[in-house]
Amino acid sequence: MVLNAFNMLTWSVRRCILSPRSAPMKSMRGSxxxxxxxxxxxxxxxxxxxxxxxxxxxxxxxxxxxxxxxxxxxxxxxxxxxxxxxxxxxxxxxxxxxxxxxxxxxxxxxSSLERGAGGVRVVESEHFQQILDQSELSREQLIQELNRLLLSSPSVxxxxxxxxxxxxxxxxxxxxxxxxxxxxxxxxxxxxxxxxxxxxxxxxxxxxxxxxxxxxxxxxxxxxxxxxxxxxxxxxxxxxxxxxxxxxxxxxxxxxxxxxxxxxxxxxxxxxxxxxxxxxxxxxxxxxxxxxxxxxxxxxxxxxxxxxxxxxxxxxxxxxxSNSLQELRGEDGKKKLQQRKVLKLHPVLAPVKVALDIGKGATVELRQVCEGLLQEFLEAKISAWPGYLETQPTSLQHLNAKYDEMGVLFTVLISENTLESGLLQVRNRDTTIRETMHISEIKNFLSKYISAADKFS
CATH class of the missing domain: 3.30.930.10 (Bira Bifunctional Protein; Domain 2)
Incomplete structure (x- = not known):
């Protein structure tokens, strides 16, 4: 079935055959x-x-x-x-x-072959064109052939x-x-x-x-x-x-x-x-x-x-x-006034709960840590964004701006300090506050946060 011809077919056929007998589709009023x-x-x-x-x-x-x-x-x-x-x-x-x-x-x-004749039907464009190409057909015969094609086609x-x-x-x-x-x-x-x-x-x-x-x-x-x-x-x-x-x-x-x-x-x-x-x-x-x-x-x-x-x-x-978009003004580290766009989607709806990125340190080892964390999040059904896979160097400020616009709840930064002490930095989308947390706590922290947001919203 060729759906790209769907609009043309339904409009033309409903106009020449079905319109006089078809009632308007009241179900659209709600939308x-x-x-x-x-x-x-x-x-x-x-x-x-x-x-x-x-x-x-x-x-x-x-x-x-x-x-x-x-x-x-x-x-x-x-x-x-x-x-x-x-x-x-x-x-x-x-x-x-x-x-x-x-x-x-x-x-x-x-779709169904049993719906009424006044419904919206999908027709193969090739069959439709074959009927139109039969120049020897009278107007009445053309209408009969088109009507027969419609009634034998599935109604959506x-x-x-x-x-x-x-x-x-x-x-x-x-x-x-x-x-x-x-x-x-x-x-x-x-x-x-x-x-x-x-x-x-x-x-x-x-x-x-x-x-x-x-x-x-x-x-x-x-x-x-x-x-x-x-x-x-x-x-x-x-x-x-x-x-x-x-x-x-x-x-x-x-x-x-x-x-x-x-x-x-x-x-x-x-x-x-x-x-x-x-x-x-x-x-x-x-x-x-x-x-x-x-x-x-x-x-x-x-x-x-x-x-x-x-x-x-x-x-x-x-x-x-639309409801979650906020455009905020604030100063960056160099006291420059900047506009910050944030999608403050509800934690349950946010498509990405946490983004994983790496700071300074041994890149191979830091990525291995991120891979392990990502696997934990996936097993806990916490959607994560693997920002550590980016090869283009980006400032932390630009990363935060990107994740705010994506509606990401938390950004986790793995650094050399994580390899030494197990500590990592966690940034909150809504407050922009960064706090230090042990790597063993982050999964439970996120799970409890999302669960509490769902329960008390």
Whole structure:
């Protein structure tokens, strides 16, 4: 399958064949921003953040890639960006699946031949071109051939909701037909960009909560509090995260309430997660109205209601990066005024916890010590940056500036003194204080620091 032709195909075919019969994709409302134009006073900070992300291996360099990231779409991530996304997804998963006893994970396919005709489909460009090249076909025949090609091609998902709905009945049997319970999933979805009609990839998170009709609004309130608390837990400035009730005139027929979790970017408010009270319409449509499929243990035949929580993890990454960036002014050792950029990412989210570098001394022996420490960190699942492998000589000041922009929590400096006494220097990112520590203590120190930050944040 050729995905680079995907945008052209979906736009052209939906326009000439499917548009008259297709309803607009309401699932996108949760990921659109409330303000798309950056004010002048925030442009410099936006440029600084995106340039830093490219320079420090969070995203791949390039204007188009940076623009994808700024819009909250999946882009080409660098090693640090990939690790940050992994950490964020892991924390989201733990927060949802461990928050209540009856939340279970599911994994559904990203494409299917069984989805409806109005869905977004992937078509091989060669087959598409072969049909267009048949000049003898009339307009009606051309439409028939294109329609046949579309219906025989896999449909890709635009949200994770439908997969959870299809897993409802098997999961209901698993919980002995007792409500409430929830199904959680993360994965890539294709969603319209809202700019050109093209589709883009978004890393989505989803919790679908099944409950009784009379308790759905209370459960929505519960999950709003839960989600807002989670976003603020990792924030340097928690007040930048907020929630807002969706006005009644913006609700669709199947929804009784909606709430958005927002972040205040330099260019305005953007939605990170959207929560809906969806009623029972989705389940009735999925199971063709066959109510016996969800008859409860006590014989009650009321259709469960659905509360959905859908998030954009790509935009969430950008929110935490924006929230953690600090531009500080201070004097260096020569009393020169300098600006210091620091990514004060939460210790749990920081992609690199410790950087290992060497000072003056026997280079071969110092690197051997660093290798041993690096292995200890890897075994303890502490992500480390092997700065000692750099061959270009760099001042300690420039190293500290680099690691601050990478969000590295601690810098460990191995020197000749380490070989003699086992002592090394440890610099804290947030305080810039250097302290001396024995080499045998550093692993436990880092483990306890990260664990405490997670527990008390």
């Amino acid at each position: 659109r921003g409330l303000c798309s134009k950056a004010p002048n006073d925030g442009l410099d900070r936006v440029r600084t953040l995106l340039q830093l992300c490219a320079d420090r291996y969070f995203i791949s360099p390039g204007e188009s890639n940076a623009e994808l990231f700024r819009r909250g779409w999946s882009c080409i991530y660098g090693p640090l960006g990939l690790e940050l996304r992994r950490n964020l997804l892991q924390q989201w998963w733990h927060s949802v699946t461990r928050s209540r006893a009856r939340v279970f994970g599911v994994n559904t396919p990203s 998902r635009t949200s994770l909701l439908q997969g959870a709905l299809e897993q409802f009945v098997p999961s209901l049997e698993m919980v002995s037909k007792k409500l409430p319970f929830g199904l959680a999933e993360t994965g890539l979805c294709f969603q319209p960009s809202g700019v050109s009609g093209c589709f883009v990839e978004v890393t989505q998170t989803s919790l679908v909560w099944f409950c009784s009709p009379r308790t759905s609004s209370q459960w929505l309130d519960h999950w709003v509090r839960h989600r807002l608390k989670w976003w603020r837990k990792f924030a340097l400035s928690p007040s930048d995260f907020s929630s807002i009730e969706v006005p009644e005139n913006e609700l669709e027929e199947t929804e009784s309430r909606g709430v958005k979790i927002l972040y205040n970017f330099p260019w305005g408010l953007e939605s990170l997660e959207t929560l809906w009270c969806r009623g029972d319409t989705d389940l009735l449509q999925t199971y063709k109205g066959v109510r016996t499929k969800w008859q409860s243990r006590g014989g009650q035949k009321s259709v469960p209601n659905v509360v959905s929580v859908s998030g954009n993890i790509d935009r969430g990454m950008l929110a935490f990066l």
